Amino acid sequence: MVGVFRRIKHPALAFAGLGVFLFPAPLRAADPPLPPISNIKSTTGGSAGSTTGQPPANQQPPQQGNQQQSQAAQQPPATQETITADPAASKSLGRFRTKDGTVKVAEMYLDRYKESMVIVTVRDGGGNVLGSGMGVALAAAGTRSSRYIAAPLSVVLGNNVQWADEIVITQHDGEEYNADIALVNEQLDLVLLDPEIRPAAIPFTRPLDERPQISLFLITHEKTSGTPKSKIMVGKLAGLNQERGTLSVTKDNNSLRTFPWDLLPQHAGTGLINAQGELVGILLPKQKGVLASTLQQLVAQALKMKPMPPPMLGVVMGRGVLVAADVDGAYKSVNAALAAVESGAAPKMDPKRFTPARDRELSPAESDKVVIKIMPGKYTEEKPIRLRSHLSLVGSGPDLTVVTAQASPLILGDGLENVVISGLRLQPAASQTAADSTVHVRRSGKLQVTGSILESRGGTALRLEKVADATVAGNVFPGGRAGSRGLLCERSDLAFEANGIFGAWGQGLVAGESCSVRARRNLVMQAEAGLVSEAKASSFDVAFNTFIDTKIGVQLLGSPSRF
Helix, strand or coil, X not given: CCCCCEEECCHHHHHCCCCEEECCCCCCCCCCCCCCCCCEECCCCXXXXXXXXXXXXXXXXXXXXXXXXXXXXXXXXXXXXXXXXXXXXXXXXXXXXXXXXEEEHHHHHHHHHHHHEEEEEEXXXXXXXXXXXXXXXXXXXXXXXXEEEEEEHHHHCCCCCCCCCEEEEECCCCCEEEEEEEEEECCCCEEEEEECCCCCCCCECCHHHCCCCCEEEEEEEECCCCCCEEXXXXXXXXXXXXXXXXEEEEECHHHCCCXXXXXXXXXXXXXXXXXXXXXEEEEEHHXXXXXXXXXXXXXXXXXXXXXXXXHHHHHHECCEEEECCCCCCCECCHHHHHHHHHHCCCCCECCCCEECCCCHHHCCCCCCCEEEEECCEEEEECCXXXXXXXXXXXXXXXXXXXXXXXXXXXXXXXXXXXXXEECCEEECCCCCCCCCEEEEEEEEEEEEEECCEECCCCCEXXXXXXXXXXXXXXXXXXXXXXXXXEEEEECCEEEEECCEEEECCCEEEEECCCCEEEEECCEEECCCEEEEECCCCCEEEEECCEEECCCEEEEECCCCCEC
């Protein structure tokens, strides 16, 4: 037997140096044809006439080509929930055929096409969920073989601070696998994903049958634990614009009793199926969508591109740069990436892979920062990393992304505004002295340090000097030494929340001259002194902190103006 093999990438297997070979997923067996639809029954028992793909006599066929206005029909047809079937043709429809000779179309399509709808989850390197929605499998033109998964771009983007490290696809039966990115269209809020395993696709409808007020079936999956739960809803194509390739969807009031309209934001990305079992388009947030004819054009465009890993999404969109040792188009060090940003060489949009939005209403909210995304690995910087304003320095998690200094400080910021440091393990130079800092930020405003590990080798892990509106939250300060300090705050305004200070630090947090500190829900273990207010501190507001094996939990070396 001869077969084509495909290597499946999986983080756990890749870590172990293993690979798994699988046969390609089999194509869906030919679906039994629907019987002639001579009569459509709604929940009220009405008849809607012919649904063979041709508009009724009193309805004009849709115009082809560009249209300046969205189409809208005047009279909606009855809901397509059951059909009267030809007795001979309906024998193959099995349990979906009722005693009175009708076929339960919605239940049949749920069973037939639930495998074509998937859950799309975006995660960072630590496994934290950055976004979740749905996707629908798409075939290449002239085939029924699945090629891509279409999903909303606004789901896959992650958030303004963190980009996706991985995109995980979950099928209706709970099977999970990863996906890369093939094409990005901001104007349509759409991304085409290239999955490791390809679920069966739904055949596209003809452009002639993209017309308003037809009934639509929407299949959704919801996963709380275990295998996802699938259900189907019935709606209507409320309007469409063939020039833009977009559509809008609404509920079908005639079907609410049988199929409640429980559409949620996380259902965006599911496919829209007509009464003939064909894909009319994809649902996007706010009950908008993209037409099947436009999806086919995007598939043809994506076939010319080489898929890219998820962290490259922000790069091709011109929102930042990537630091990685083994990714094409990425920089090898943080300083090299910063130099490219300073010179204007980066970030740059990739017009081959990315279509920017003309209409900002359709575009996901843009970040107000340039992102430097640092992939998993250990990076040694020969000179201090000098930050610039409006920057996010983001790793894939402190257990995965390690940045080490050869000179002090590792990170220096002076005169900055609007800066984020997140998801990194920051290690000082081996030569660090008591007067040195691992991270030193001064004369700046709006600083966030979150989700990171900040180390010291005898000096201060984080020093803030004349920093207004600083937030240090969710970090770990490990393994301090006698005489060392976790954080020194001078003439700054600091919110210090949910941090862990572990080891023999001389002082965990020090509120120095003219420093205002609000310390909440922090854990201090084994330090000489946990939270310290020096004589000239401005204010020292501490509450709900925990101290374990710490000689002095809260130490007042003077009388701050507010305590």
